[in-house]
Structure formats: structure tokens, C-alpha cells
Amino acid sequence: MNVSDSEGATRLWGGRFAGGPAEALARLSVSVQFDWRLAPYDLIGSRAHARVLAGAGLLDPEELGQILAALDDLDSACATGEFRPTVEDEDVHTALERGLLERLGTLGGKLRAGRSRNDQVATDLRLYLRDHARGVAVALIELADALTEQAERNVDTPAPGLTHVQHAQPVSFGHWLLAHVQPLLRDLERLRDWDGRAAISPLGSGALAGSSLPLDPAAVAKELGFQAPAPNSMDAVADRDFVAEFLFVTALIGVHLSRLGEEVVLWTSTEFGWVELDDAFATGSSIMPQKKNADIAELARGKSGRLTGGLVAVLTMLKGLPLTYDRDMQEDKEPVFDAVETLRLLLPALAGMIATMTVRVDRLAAAAPVGFSLATEVADWLVRKGVPFRDAHEITGQLVALCSARECELEDVSDEDLKVISEHLDPSVREVLTVSSALASRTTPGSTGPGPVAEQLALVQHRLDTWRQWAIEKVVPR
Numbered sequence: 001m002n003v004s005d006s007e008g009a010t011r012l013w014g015g016r017f018a019g020g021p022a023e024a025l026a027r028l029s030v031s032v033q034f035d036w037r038l039a040p041y042d043l044i045g046s047r048a049h050a051r052v053l054a055g056a057g058l059l060d061p062e063e064l065g066q067i068l069a070a071l072d073d074l075d076s077a078c079a080t081g082e083f084r085p086t087v088e089d090e091d092v093h094t095a096l097e098r099g100l101l102e103r104l105g106t107l108g109g110k111l112r113a114g115r116s117r118n119d120q121v122a123t124d125l126r127l128y129l130r131d132h133a134r135g136v137a138v139a140l141i142e143l144a145d146a147l148t149e150q151a152e153r154n155v156d157t158p159a160p161g162l163t164h165v166q167h168a169q170p171v172s173f174g175h176w177l178l179a180h181v182q183p184l185l186r187d188l189e190r191l192r193d194w195d196g197r198a199a200i201s202p203l204g205s206g207a208l209a210g211s212s213l214p215l216d217p218a219a220v221a222k223e224l225g226f227q228a229p230a231p232n233s234m235d236a237v238a239d240r241d242f243v244a245e246f247l248f249v250t251a252l253i254g255v256h257l258s259r260l261g262e263e264v265v266l267w268t269s270t271e272f273g274w275v276e277l278d279d280a281f282a283t284g285s286s287i288m289p290q291k292k293n294a295d296i297a298e299l300a301r302g303k304s305g306r307l308t309g310g311l312v313a314v315l316t317m318l319k320g321l322p323l324t325y326d327r328d329m330q331e332d333k334e335p336v337f338d339a340v341e342t343l344r345l346l347l348p349a350l351a352g353m354i355a356t357m358t359v360r361v362d363r364l365a366a367a368a369p370v371g372f373s374l375a376t377e378v379a380d381w382l383v384r385k386g387v388p389f390r391d392a393h394e395i396t397g398q399l400v401a402l403c404s405a406r407e408c409e410l411e412d413v414s415d416e417d418l419k420v421i422s423e424h425l426d427p428s429v430r431e432v433l434t435v436s437s438a439l440a441s442r443t444t445p446g447s448t449g450p451g452p453v454a455e456q457l458a459l460v461q462h463r464l465d466t467w468r469q470w471a472i473e474k475v476v477p478r
């Protein structure tokens with residue numbers, strides 16, 4: 001092993017090479033500046049591997065004790081920053097082997113038996129992601145909580161429901177806010193489902209073919225909190241489905257946050273004026289003193305681009321790669337680190353923004369019936385009287401046209417004019433022409449009436465509580 005060459009590097013592969021690598025190669029190849037995030041997970045894997053080597057009789061109890069103590073010492077030195085990777089360390093595995101050699105001398109070199117960076121890096125990344133998926137879940141729940149609390153306060157707040165950003169039908173603003181919670185609940189479910197598939201241990205697969213040493217992959221898997229060892233050593237080191245799938249989940253979270261962000265941008269505009277942001281969660285302009293901007297919402301919209309980009313980058317990198325490990329796969333890490341770190345910044349800011357925003361109930365209520373949004377109530381009223389919907393739609397359309405021309409509201413049309421439009425219309429139609437009656441008439445499950453919204457709210461709160469328990473579950477032994 002070439003522990004140290006003329007440049008002082010600690011390469012793990014120097015034996016057959018005449019000299020050190022070219023500067024340009026070394027600079028291209030190095031990943032320690034980002035994969036150092038895997039250090040704690042690499043050390044967890046190393047402890048398990050040391051025990052397995054001892055179980056196989058390849059380390060005596062004394063050696064095992066020394067190695068475990070050195071790994072603990074290295075772990076705390078990494079945590080305090082006392083041990084740091086240097087520019088000479090190609091990657092996290094190289095740096096940590098150097099740390100072990102510094103502590104143990106040649107004994108430190110025994111730990112590499114039966115293990116390759118290929119199964120190591122796949123294991124480290126699974127551990128990192130399983131751990132951080134729960135961190136993402138905790139932050140998602142915080143945002144879902146903020147939305148749910150606002151929803152609870154606004155179950156009875158009428159709002160103009162939109163399609164095509166045009167006034168469509170009145171809805172409860174609480175229902176609207178819960179419509180942003182539902183995707184987050186699905187995201188949580190996706191994270192948990194992903195976690196089940198990610199819980200497979202590659203350790204023991206070595207470079208690609210498994211090991212001739214009597215290792216115990218099942219014991220290692222168990223110790224690391226995985227459900228099972230990988231069933232195929234070649235797939236174990238070649239598979240990055242868990243990375244791509246994780247990035248799909250984070251990309252979709254990004255899309256959900258972006259759609260929420262876009263709505264907050266609209267709601268806070270002067271034209272809408274439905275919501276006012278707390279000063280602590282809004283920004284000003286360097287030139288226009290009056291400005292109050294929804295930058296958090298805009299950054300949510302903007303950052304969805306990089307989350308989607310990470311997924312596309314990894315899928316494109318994987319496509320066409322021959323089995324098993326290829327160096328291309330080193331490109332799998334930065335997108336997931338970026339996704340995790342992006343969400344870690346974004347979600348708490350969004351949660352704070354939503355929790356502290358003021359909902360302008362008066363403006364929402366005033367806007368709810370605007371744009372003939374109760375026209376469907378008239379059509380449904382006609383249907384209840386036996387008129388085919390096709391005709392009801394036509395009749396109501398004529399009523400709307402009349403009101404448009406006269407610049408009046410549906411309920412302002414005189415009894416005579418109602419009769420002129422259709423024999424089926426009579427003054428009692430005005431009973432359905434209020435926002436509150438429109439909302440109260442929505443009693444089917446999942447609809448926007450006060451009853452179903454209250455039921456939905458209770459269910460959402462219950463499901464969030466369940467997710468809370470999942471998110472704090474410890475899966476990675478640390």
C-alpha cells in the first residue's frame with residue numbers, strides 16, 4: 001500500500017503506479033470536499049466491519065479493541081474538527097484510513113480486508129440518506145403544522161376558489177390551505193416508502209464479487225439498522241435507485257413548495273391582498289421604501305429548479321452505465337447533499353412565514369362571490385328541480401350574460417326577468433345565491449363545506465401525529 005508518496009498523499013491504490021497522479025487528475029478526482037459529510041456514517045460502517053472481521057478470526061480481541069477505540073477517538077476528533085481531511089485525501093474513505101493509520105500504525109491497515117470503497121460508499125450514502133430523510137420529514141411536518149393551524153382558524157373563512165386563476169366557486173380558505181397539506185402528507189408517505197427500499201446493506205459485496213473471507217453481511221446489515229443484506233453483490237455496488245428515488249421525492253417536494261410559494265406571491269400582491277406577511281418573514285426594497293416582498297415564497301419557487309435539476313443530473317449520469325461501479329457514480333452525492341441542505345433552509349423559513357401570516361378574512365369574504373362564482377349554484381338548483389344539466393347550464397349562462405350586460409349581481413335580477421330567461425327560474429332561486437349557503441350545501445366527504453373540512457382537519461392532524469413518531473425514530477445507530 002502506498003500510504004505516503006512523494007507528495008505526502010494517502011492514496012489507497014498506489015502499489016502498481018510508478019509515480020503520483022498528475023495534478024489535473026488529482027484535482028478532478030478529489031471528492032473529499034463534499035463527501036466528508038459521510039464521515040460519521042463511514043465510521044459507523046467501520047465499527048461494524050471490524051466486529052465482523054473479529055468474528056471471522058481475522059482480528060484478535062485485542063486488535064478489535066484497539067481498532068474500535070481508535071475509531072471512537074477518530075469520530076470525536078472529526079466531530080470537534082480536530083481531525084480534518086487535507087487536500088491530499090482523495091475522498092472520505094482515504095482521509096479516515098489516514099486517521100486510523102495515524103492512531104494505530106500498520107494495524108489500521110487491517111480494516112480494509114474484505115471491503116472496498118465500492119460497497120463502503122454505497123453503504124455510507126444509504127446511511128446518510130436514511131438519517132437525513134427523517135430530518136426532511138421533521139421539517140415537512142413543521143410546515144404542514146403551520147398550514148394546518150392556519151386552516152383550523154379559517155375553516156369558516158369563505159374565499160373565491162380559482163381555476164385558471166379565474167373566480168370559479170366559493171371555497172373555505174381552510175380547505176384551500178389543507179389542499180397544500182395533502183401533497184406534503186403524500187411526500188411523507190413517499191419518504192417512508194423510499195426508506196423501506198433503501199434499507200438494504202451493500203456491505204460484504206466488496207468491489208463487486210463479494211468476499212472470499214468469512215464475513216457476515218447479515219450481521220453487519222442488522223448492526224447498521226438495515227433490513228437485510230443486498231441479494232446480489234454486483235447490483236449492490238451498481239445500484240443508485242435509492243439516490244434517484246430520493247431525488248424524485250425531494251424534487252416533487254420542491255414542486256409542492258413552489259406551488260405554495262406562487263400562491264403566497266399572488267395572495268400578498270396588492271391586487272389580491274388576501275394575506276399579509278409578518279415583517280420578520282418579508283423583505284424590503286433597497287430603492288422603494290414602501291415595498292414588502294414575499295422573498296421566501298419566491299425562493300421556494302426558485303429553488304424547485306435545483307431540486308429538479310439534481311434528479312435529472314443523477315438519472316442522466318446513471319443512464320448507460322455498465323455494471324458495476326463506475327467512477328461516474330461519484331457524481332451521485334452533490335445533488336443529494338444539495339437537496340437535503342436546500343430543504344433544510346427552505347422548509348423552516350416557509351413554516352415561519354405561514355405560521356405568522358395574517359389572513360385578511362374581510363377581503364377574502366368580499367372576493368368570494370365576485371365574478372358570478374355562485375352561477376353553478378343556480379345550475380344545481382335547476383337540476384334539483386328536474387331540469388337536465390345541459391339546459392340548466394344554458395339557462396344560467398343567459399342569466400350571467402344579462403347580469404354582465406347590466407353590471408349587476410345574480411341576486412339583483414328581478415322576478416320578471418327571471419321568468420323571461422326561463423320558466424324554470426323563480427324568486428326562490430335566491431336562497432342558493434349566498435356564499436354561506438353554497439358552502440353549507442357541500443356536505444360530501446372531501447368537499448369544501450364546514451362539516452367535511454372539519455373532518456378533514458381532524459384526519460390531517462391525526463396523520464401528522466403519526467408521521468411525527470416516524471420522523472424521530474432512530475434507524476441509524478449513532
Ligand code: ARG
Pocket residue numbers: 031035091117118121325327329330331
Ligand atoms: N469517491 C468514490 C465515490 O464517491 C468512492 C468509490 C471509489 N471507488 C473506486 N473504485 N474508485 O464514488
